[in-house]
Amino acid sequence: MSSTAAKETVSCTVDGIAFEVPKGTRMIDAAARTGVDIPHYCYHPGLSAPAQCRMCLVEVEGAPKLQPACTAEVQDGNVILTASENALKAREGVLEFLLVNHPLDCPVCDQSGECKLQDYTAAEGRPMGRLAEPKRIIGVDDFGGDVLFHGDRCVMCTRCVRFMREVAQDERLAVVQRGDKAVIDTFFGEGLEGNIWADNVVDICPVGALVSKDFLHKARAWDLDRTPSICPNCTQGCNITLQVRDNQVMRLKPRPNAEVNGHWMCDFGRLNYQWVNRTGRIEAPLVREDGKLVPMSWSDTLLRLANAARGQSTGVRSVVSPYAANEDLGAVRRLADALGGGSGVFRVESGEEVVLPGFPQLALRSDRAANVRGAELLGFSRAGDSTGMGGLEEAESFDGVILVLGDDLEDASADFGQRSKLFIYVGHVLGGAARNADFVLPSTTFAEMEGSFTNVAGRVQRFWPAIQVPGMSRPAWQILGVLLSGIIDIPAPARPGDAFATLGDLSPAFGGMRFEELGAEGQPLEYSRR
Amino acid sequence: MTNDDGKVRKIRPRNPGFAGITGEFDLTEAQIRGTDYVGARPLDGGHPSVAGTMPYQLTTRAPDLPLFEGEYLRRLEKVLSRYEDRRAALLPALHIVHEIRGYLPPEAMDEVAERLLLAPAYVRGVATFYTMYNLQPLGRFLIQVCTNISCNLCGADEVLREFLEQTGTEIGEISENGLWTVLEVECLGACGFPTAVQINERFFESVKAEDVPAILKRLEAEVPA
């Protein structure tokens, strides 16, 4: 398309509001610009539109029939009425039809509370049904993987079939039979097992027909608090919401971001959240006294640590976690620099890269941690093998300062850090060689703090705290920032933005970026200089 | 005869005597199959333009014959040459399976999917859309009785009932002797000659309930001992 054609606009009126849209805009998208959500099932912005649910019918003045807003393009001068008597009656009719064979089992349905059938029926449906006939019964089918199919709740929007065909490009679902016997099904025993994008069909199912086994009956939708975040499980950095009840993460859902993950995310990332809820966390700062680790207040701990660290000049060996935020990693780098400098490593599990064929900028990346790119930019180098083990040789027997952030040192030898002058451990759980530390400082995970990750494509993206911190845990950037201010007398960062602002000094890639300007969808590195 | 504007109109009423009211089931089998005129077609489908149109609801069954080998493979290749998209050969490919097996077993759908580079679930979705594909084995003779409006007005319900009674089956069941499966179907496009009954690939027209025993007897006689 030439640039002039792209700029061509047509004028239209939606429910009395006149405005212009680019030529070729579909009515449903045009209406959305005025804040009108035209009810719909089969339409999904990430998929083709078959116009088959007939829910989005709108009245266009002068047109003999109601038009499906999901496929009808706005023509110049269209007067679109989304809530005219005819449109409302058509939608009421469709809703009644959809409930003909629907079991009305909202009390036991996981979708209840975020169900489009429930919402629209409450808003525009008939107060009473007229059905006096027996309903068709299909029952429950295990589709394999994490997906369970409740056929009776299905509204046959075929979003799932189209997702598997168009986006996953692994057509494992099909509409089988026809008419009112039509049902979504797999090829006999061959289900969704093995396709890592399968759970997206649960997200896009507008009703409770496709549900997650992992989430099955775990929480009601209205009890969940939703916090925007970033999937920590690979370097792609899919935008997600963390959905939390009673301070427990219940599930991850993709959050649309056209630049990163579209509307999708993989099952590997989605189902790998239980570690965020792990118990047995370090809840207070621990300081070694007479060979024992004893809990202490933050002020006492940091005072002692600053005293112990001040004047150290034999250098630092650090081991950091690629799950740590940019701000945390920057704080480690600055502290190490203040104590004579030295190398730092991170260890990361890696595996096969799996691209989503219909949206190829999204893949389950081979490095299975969110902030590998950030760690590299901030001067840490990769160590160890593809299982995330090994590579600790240099730190292990170092005789200066050892600083560990987030890495749980599972495979470290029993005498890790025994020869060091000072061994500082900042992390979540105390196990193995971490017990050799002189100072143990409880820090937060990405789910408990505000901060940012840098993804594989160099996009810096923010996340927000979704659950309460355990005990006295604090973000590492804060802990190390206060410590540093006690050592070299500079102001401690008060907010994550302060910590972020110092990253430009450590890596020019971050130069000129402002934390507050990252927004909900992030910004590419060096965006301000482009 | 004149019309509103006074113009004289020619009328050519055609009597349907060629097919229906003479009672087509009295015709020879070759006449009913159309083979008296056409003759038997080669297994490889003949000319590519028509290769995909062999009768596929036959009484013969070959449970162990490979599906796409020899003449059948040649037929499929001819079919493929007629479309710009490989997928368009799906219905003809399923016809071939149906012709050989008498129904579409899952393994065969899988094989068709592989041949045409389609997903097995897709093939299943298509196969189940069309009513002429049997999805499980049926009796040797599939008796499809039209009970749609035109036939229904002329006693199709009785014809259906008679077929069920005479074969001792319920709708969709295989009779004990393995010969019969009776189905109620939609309009067969022979409404002027009610009741229309399709038995495998053959049409029997103007069938009355009292004709049913004779039809069954005649079919039974076709089964090799």
Add this chain to the structure above:
Amino acid sequence: MLSEHFGDPEARTLEGWEARGGYSALRKALGESRKDIIEEVKKSGLRGRGGAGFPTGVKWSFMPKDSGKQHYLLCNADESEPGTFKDRELMRWTPHQLIEGCLIGAYAIQASHCYIYIRGEFFEATQILARAIEEVYEAGYAGKDVLGSGHDLDITLHLGAGAYICGEETGLMSSLEGQRGEPRVKPPFPAVSGVFKKPTTINNVETLCAVPHIVNNGGEWYQQWGTEKSTGTKLFCVSGHVQRPGNYEVPMGFNFREFIYDVCGGPPDGRTIKAVIPGGSSVPIMSADELDVGMDYEAMISAGTMLGCGSVIVMDDTTDIVKQVRRMVDFYAHESCGQCTPCREGTAWAAKILRRIEDGWGTESDLDTLVEISENMTGKTICVLSDSAAAPITSSIEKFREDYLALIGAGTVETARSA
């Protein structure tokens, strides 16, 4: 005209067809410009015989000219509207008439390939048509460089597999492409993006059969029959309670009452006509006192029904209207492709209600519900299958309400048990 050679087995063969003047139209057409052929067909006033009655010449003129793309002609031989059996007869008796029409049509719209999508059940007609197509390839009427004209015209016979909805033109395209026969949203119209996303025209068998006659004799000649807007002759399929059911070729505009009573012999002896469906099961039912209309597109519309594909179903006074309407709605429920909600759910629900009324367990409010369901099924879907299901429901409730009321409250323990 169309049915002249019905019953004449020799007309089936190429030799016999040529002896009856066959393929002279094709020769003539290939010597003319495409524009002239389309103009001639426009002039003839020929309208699509599949049911919608859209002018054929105008439809052809929608096709892009010299687009450089492959164009396709699709012949819709998926005849399955209840009450219709004309195309089968045309194909089994005069296969070459259809093939000649296809070849001319393909030439006129710059299609080098014509697919004839024939209903899967029509094995006999398929075999006859297949033999005829092989003959035209042998004779050089089809294939590369037809009759030395420099034009390639291919024909492929494609066999369906049992789905009424494939008679809908976009459903037919889906089916031909190897998909479920699901109709598609228009736009894009087939002339822009049809089968295999290429410009496509879809014509009914009877329409294409008329084309050689028009090419041979001219558009004006064709206008001698019929009315001003509905020209030519048409095959009418008569079934149900009449003395002489069958196919009749009559000029458009013929008086309907005269047709049923005089031409077809009226109802069986001792019975009277109660209702007539004039155009296949998809059109509104007429009561016996509404029959004084012309058999053409306009007159039928002004009578509140439609000519459809000319399938006349006659019902006499013994007819149980509720049962027949229920049977028709069962049919639509069975044949609904299942895409659109109003059709998928509405047809099946209406059928259930009708079944309950038939069993004697209906209430008067069920009739209101049925009418409202029908309203919600009309004009709300991708194709018109659900409109077709609604038409007999609303028209029968309007015209034969007493038949319904007679059943209401008639439920007994026996009917309840059997239901």
